[in-house]
Amino acid sequence: MSLSAPPPPSAPSLPRKSSMPPIVDVDTRLLILGSLPGEASLAAQRYYGHPRNHFWLLMEHVIEAPLIALDYAERIARLRSHHVGLWDMIASATRPGSLDQxxxxxEPNALRPLIAQLPHLRAIGLNGAKAAQLAEKxxxxxxxxxxHRLPSSSPAHVVPIAHKIEAWRVLHPYC
Incomplete structure (x- = not known):
């Protein structure tokens, strides 16, 4: 009779995290695509909801109009007035914490059908390496x-803010 070791305990399955609906309209000319919202954004149901995320500062430089001092609804309205839309590459996934790694x-979002509904779309900005990798596929x-592949707006992506601003300014002509 041979004895075998019991199977290893299975890792607890992580709950799936789901992205938010796109913020676009028929006049969207620039679509910013992230990977999957982080914990703070998902909890608040607001794009780029972590207070240290650089997104709103970067977009101030892109659209050349204030965003940081505005509340969330006003920020979104301001982006829309500059023909900027937001969405994520991932519809749902498992992820402990907020790091893309x-x-x-x-499960990817259906990007092609969304693009087909945006007749004025001229450019896509890919916020970070994971968004770029998924978009290429x-x-x-x-x-x-x-x-445009852009450095991540996440505070975890440690790059001088001046470098991020310079890289993101490439989006200005589409706003």
Missing amino acids: HIRAV QLGTPEALAV
């Missing part, structure tokens, strides 16, 4: 759109 079991190289 821990994202697993990805899903979109390839779209002929009619300018696609």
Whole structure:
């Protein structure tokens, strides 16, 4: 009779995290795509809801109009007035915490159907490496759109803010 070791305990399954609906309209010319909202954003149901995320500061430089001092609804209205839309590449995934490196079991958002509904879309800004990686898989190289890989607005992406601002300013002509 041989004895075998009991199977290892299974890792607790992580709950799936789901992205928020896109913020776009028929006049959207620039679509900013992140990966999957972090914990603070999901809890508040607000894009870029972590207070240390640089997104709103970066977008102030892109659209050349104040955003940080505004409440969330006013920020979104201001982005829309500059023809900027927001969404994420991931519809749902598992991830402990907020770091992109821990994202697993990805279900992508249906990006192509959304793009087809945006007749004035001219450019996509990919916020961070994970968003860029997923967009390449899903979109390839779209002929009619300018696609810009951007440094992540996350505070975990340690790059001088001046460098991030300079990189993100490439989006200004589309606003």
